[in-house]
Amino acid sequence: MTRRSPVPLLLALATLAAGAALAAGAHADEAREEAPSTIAxxxxPGDRFGLRIVAELESLGFRAEILDPAAEPATRASLEASARRAGAIAAIRAVRSGPGVEVWIADRVTGKTVLREMAGGADDDGxxxxxxxxxxxxxxxxxxASLLEASLPAPPPGEVPATPEIREKLRVPAPAALAGEPAPALRFSLAPGALLSPGGLGVSASADLGLAWMTSEHVGVFALAVIPLSSARLERSHLSLDLSALFAGGGVRFATREGRMAPSVDLGLAVVSLWSSGRVVSSGFLGGESTAVTVAPFARLGVAFAVTPGFRLRADLLASVIARGVSIQIAEHDTVTWGQPILLTSAGVDFGWF
Structure with a gap:
């Protein structure tokens, strides 16, 4: 009978034990990474000043972990290494210097190490x-103060992100909070647009000019002018027709603000000036022009994105209708209309003063 060597069995047991140890270490590392607000x-041990720092941190809701530096010198490299080993977002080390302290802070969120001398004693009454x-x-x-730099529009690069938990505990304002600054009440907008009225004529280009005065945070008045840059055209084998429309009017604006976004609704009345020209080509030539002026109510939906309080990007959609639209009969059963309804889309910029 042959006896088997116990060596393979011992190697297998050792491998399993090593795997379990590695798994336990990985779980420990994960647990530490899941504690993003820990400060080392x-x-x-028993240092009175270190315990005071721990008490101040815990009063803010941080988890503080005390590490014994032993005889390790106070350097940037050693402090950053201690923070990494503890899975902490930052590490603090305060070394007594007479009546004051020499403070080292390694901030892994902003990637900075701060060294500061803090005096104390001479001016203290207690x-x-x-x-x-x-x-x-x-x-x-x-x-x-170091962690607050994570709220800058271009924060310093760090090893760990500024998590929502950190922002909440420190009440770090998000970059979008810049939109909370008071917006100027007087605004001017300039936007190219496309004017369309389904009914047979094509799309025309226009320039949308606007001036708004917000008398309160949510209500204001505005004026607009829609200047034609091209005409709506109809081309047939025997006919060429152009129609241009000029809008000018005003009304009431209702607006609100959601962070950097500022949606608005405009209600108003506009004077519409129409100019048309056409020519018929057959055996001869026949051309003519006509003008008309009418009034039309309109509604406009808009949204602005605040790059800064004084400069915004803006997009609008205007809808209107002329009670008696322009109707042109080309042939016995061929008629085109304009003005029922009218749609204007525009996108441009919005400037603010005062």
């Missing part, structure tokens, strides 16, 4: 506990 505080409390508060505020 490097101080000797004793050592009060002095420690004041210095600890200043240390935590220094960390908050």
């Amino acid at each position: 505080v490097l101080c000797p 004793g050592a506990p009060d002095r420690d409390a004041a210095l600890a508060l200043r240390v935590v505020e220094l960390l908050r």
Whole structure:
């Protein structure tokens, strides 16, 4: 009978044990990565000032982890390494320097390391506990000031992102909060557009000019002018017809603001000036021109995106109708109309003053 060597079995057990250890380490690393608001505080066990910093951090809702620096020197590299090992977004180390402290902060969100000398004692009226409390508060505020840079439109690159939890705890304003600044009340808009009236004639190009005065945050008045840049045209083998329309009017604007977006609704009345010219080509030539002026109600939906409080991108859709539209009979059973309804789409820019 042959005896099998126990070596393969021992190797298999060792492999399983190593795999379990690696899995446990991975789970530990994941658990640390899932604690994005942890701050590592490097101080000797029982250090009174380090405990004051921990208390200030925990009062803000952070999770503080105390690490013993032992004899490790206070350097940027050692501090950043300690933060990574703890899975923390930042690490703080305060070294006594006379009545004050020398503070090191490694901020992994902004990728910065801050070194600051903080004096204390000479100007303090209280004793050592009060002095420690004041210095600890200043240390935590220094960390908050560093983390606040994550709210800049172009934040410094860091190792870890500024999570929603961090933003909430520090009340870091998002870049979109810039839209919360008061917007100018007087605004001028300029936008190219396309004017269309289904009924047989084509699309014409136009320039949409607008002036609005917001008397309150949500209500204002406006004036507009829609200047034709081309005419609506109809081309047939025996006929060429052009029609141009000029709008000028005003009304009431209702607006609101959602972050950087500012939707609006305009209701108003416009004077519409129509000019048409046509020619008929057959055995001879026949041409003619005509003009007409009428009044038409309109509604316009718009939305503006605030790049800055004084400069916005804007898009609008206007709808109107002429009670007695322009009707042109080309042949016995061939008629084109214009003005029932009228649609104008435009997109451009919006400037604000005052």
